[in-house]
Amino acid sequence: MNNPPDVSPDPTEHEEYAHNVAAHRNRYLIVGGILLFATGLTVALSYVDFGSRKLNIAVAMIVATFKVGLVAAIFMHLAAEKRLIYRVLLFTGLFVFALFWLTFLAWYDPVSR
Amino acid sequence: MEIPYTVSNRPDTGLWNAKIGIWLFLASEVMLFGGLFSAYIFLRIDSPAGLWPHGLLNVPVGTMNTAILIASSVTVVLAWAALKMRKYNAYWWWMLVTILCGITFLAVKLAYEWPQKFEHFGAFIKPSALEKYEPYLGNHHLEEKGLPQRMEITGHLHNHEALHDPNIKEYEIALDPVNADPANPAMDRPHFFYVPPTDKIAKIDKADVERAGMFTPDHSTYFATYFTITGLHGLHVLGGVLVFLYMWLPVSKKVYQRNPEHLANRVEVSGLFWHFVDLVWIFVFPLFYLL
Numbered sequence: 001m002n003n004p005p006d007v008s009p010d011p012t013e014h015e016e017y018a019h020n021v022a023a024h025r026n027r028y029l030i031v032g033g034i035l036l037f038a039t040g041l042t043v044a045l046s047y048v049d050f051g052s053r054k055l056n057i058a059v060a061m062i063v064a065t066f067k068v069g070l071v072a073a074i075f076m077h078l079a080a081e082k083r084l085i086y087r088v089l090l091f092t093g094l095f096v097f098a099l100f101w102l103t104f105l106a107w108y109d110p111v112s113r
Numbered sequence: 114m115e116i117p118y119t120v121s122n123r124p125d126t127g128l129w130n131a132k133i134g135i136w137l138f139l140a141s142e143v144m145l146f147g148g149l150f151s152a153y154i155f156l157r158i159d160s161p162a163g164l165w166p167h168g169l170l171n172v173p174v175g176t177m178n179t180a181i182l183i184a185s186s187v188t189v190v191l192a193w194a195a196l197k198m199r200k201y202n203a204y205w206w207w208m209l210v211t212i213l214c215g216i217t218f219l220a221v222k223l224a225y226e227w228p229q230k231f232e233h234f235g236a237f238i239k240p241s242a243l244e245k246y247e248p249y250l251g252n253h254h255l256e257e258k259g260l261p262q263r264m265e266i267t268g269h270l271h272n273h274e275a276l277h278d279p280n281i282k283e284y285e286i287a288l289d290p291v292n293a294d295p296a297n298p299a300m301d302r303p304h305f306f307y308v309p310p311t312d313k314i315a316k317i318d319k320a321d322v323e324r325a326g327m328f329t330p331d332h333s334t335y336f337a338t339y340f341t342i343t344g345l346h347g348l349h350v351l352g353g354v355l356v357f358l359y360m361w362l363p364v365s366k367k368v369y370q371r372n373p374e375h376l377a378n379r380v381e382v383s384g385l386f387w388h389f390v391d392l393v394w395i396f397v398f399p400l401f402y403l404l
Contacts, residue, residue: 075187
């Protein structure tokens with residue numbers, strides 16, 4: 001086999017490694033619980049009148065962004081990832097920003113407005 | 114031929130190949146869904162008052178599906194952790210639960226939510242005829258409260274042939290509660306639980322209707338964006354389930370026996386895809402079901 005596993009075959013070392021993974025497992029369960037709670041919160045808040053629909057949308061999007069942040073940071077391991085992946089995501093972020101900015105620019109379209 | 118760097122890190126990138134591959138793929142997926150979401154924002158912001166519907170989707174069912182997807186995100190990461198701890202049996206069970214969650218999500222969408230929409234009917238009334246249908250629209254009441262007016266009458270269509278036969282001059286609709294009792298303050302905001310159409314029948318002249326149809330993508334901008342985005346999302350769920358199924362079947366146990374870390378890495382990258390699918394749904398759910 002050309003590709004050695006990145007986990008040491010030494011049983012004692014692997015035991016320590018497995019112990020670390022086991023500790024992470026509890027964190028995943030807690031994050032899952034928080035996400036379910038936040039889903040209930042999103043539903044409940046959508047029935048609260050914040051005065052304008054725009055404000056209701058803003059509140060729901062803040063909760064959704066928090067949930068997405070948790071999924072990305074913990075489940076997708078972005079809280080501690082290799083630098084190259086952050087670089088890829090930096091460019092993705094820039095392009096997404098540009099995409100949404102185009103939508104915003106449409107408000108200043110001299111032809112249709 | 115041996116494919117290199119499926120387990121060990123490539124010296125120049127510092128990552129095993131599939132890891133960088135899935136992130137590049139997810140970057141393209143962000144742009145794909147980003148395009149659709151920006152189109153949604155564009156269309157919604159420009160939508161005239163009263164023409165963007167609220168409360169047409171079943172909120173408890175949508176909430177349940179959201180919970181199912183979140184639960185499956187937890188189980189897939191637990192499946193991966195089990196592989197890392199070299200507990201194949203635990204991995205097998207967590208993966209099975211993940212697959213079942215994905216199938217349940219799809220089944221609810223395709224066998225219940227979408228068909229229920231296809232059986233529902235709505236007719237947008239011409240602005241000049243809004244007054245004639247005031248008993249079903251309740252716009253005087255809404256105006257007093259400063260709420261956007263209603264332009265559409267919805268419910269179950271009794272005479273389906275009216276959709277295609279030009280000789281039939283009117284639609285017969287069993288009204289939704291909101292149109293059966295439009296001035297009731299309880300109808301000002303959408304209900305949490307789905308309430309089926311009432312026994313109250315309304316007859317609507319085709320001449321007074323701007324456009325009408327079942328709740329299909331051509332019904333309105335709202336349903337066009339809803340079916341496009343949830344349809345594409347559903348295809349992603351299906352893709353994820355098929356990949357997970359492959360990794361759950363005995364064929365993948367051979368990979369595990371050869372090198373357990375190789376299977377763990379496969380589960381990790383497919384799990385990353387699955388979390389992304391979950392992440393998209395976290396935005397879809399409030400935008401379409403609640404707001």
